[in-house]
Amino acid sequence: MKILLSLLLVFGSCLACAGESPHSYWNPAIAAFEAADRAxxxxxxxxxxxxxxxxxxxxxxxADFPEVQVINRGFGGSVLSDSTYFADRIIAPYHPRAIVLYAGDNDLYYQHTPQxxxxxxxxxxxxxxxxxxxxxxxFVAIKPSVARQSLLPQIEQANRLIRSYAxxxxxxxxxxxxxxMLGSDGQPQQKWFGPDGLHMNRSGYLLWIGLLKPWVDAHGR
Known part of the structure; x- marks a missing residue:
């Protein structure tokens, strides 16, 4: 994952030099969503x-939210502004009843500020x-992953700013x-994550399901 993120940074810089939007990297993934929607x-x-x-x-x-209809449009490695940029293509056509967003994790890794x-x-x-x-x-709070433990202060600040706005x-x-997801010592816990310490295992998702279910059920019916 670290290699992918480094490549995305380099690729985005090259696009910027060429006068293209850094969001262009995701055009194939977005086109694949659109093709799936047509089919x-x-x-x-x-x-x-x-x-x-x-x-x-x-x-x-x-399957984790069986009481409501769900669409998944996650694209790994993306930053928050990517979802905004492509909203006309992968949000507007669905007229969603409610939206659950998880982003900001990669933004901080790319040295975006919490603000x-x-x-x-x-x-x-x-x-x-x-x-x-x-x-x-x-907005699902930015998770405290083991792999990005060094970013914990920025994660806390970004979450606090978004909570205040919300x-x-x-x-x-x-x-x-x-x-x-924090331990009693206030630090990330490996038990929620797979071997890379960044992506969650089933235990992590089960925790999220319990925390999200009241909001999803209330807004999704």
Whole structure:
């Protein structure tokens, strides 16, 4: 994963030098979503899960929330602004009943500031509400992974800024998965993660399901 992220940084820099958007890297993944939608149209007014690899790897998300219809549009390695940039293509067509977003993790790894992450989340909310006014949005707190333990202060600050913003908005929720994933020593715990210490194992997802289920059930029916 570290190699992939380093390559994305280099690739994004090359695109910027060439006058292209760094978001262009994701065009093949977005085109694949669109092709899948044409072949098998997803339900309208479902709960949309979108964001980076923690969403992309959540292959059981539909089965984990059986009371609601779910669409997964995670693309691993992405930053928060990627979901905003492609919202016209992979959010607007679904007219989601509610949106669950996990992003910001890679942003901090790419040395975006916590304030940038907060501002990018604000931009995401404004974007999705430009075509679905009032759509409920849940931000899943940036997780405290073992692999990115050195980023813990920035993660805490970004989460705090987003929680404060969400508290001022109607139907914008901050889902705190950060605190429950810490150990009694206040540090990340390997038990929630696979061998790379970054991507979650089933135990991690089971924890998330329990924390997300009340919000998803309340907004997804």
């Amino acid at each position: 098998n149209p997803p339900p309208q007014h479902a709960v949309l899960f979108i964001g980076s690899s923690s969403i992309e790897h959540w292959k059981t998300v539909a 940038q992450v907060r501002d990018d989340f604000v931009a995401f909310v404004h974007k999705v509400r430009s075509f679905d006014p009032g759509v409920p949005v849940a 508290a001022t908005q109607h139907d914008v929720a901050y889902i705190d998965v950060f605190t429950p």
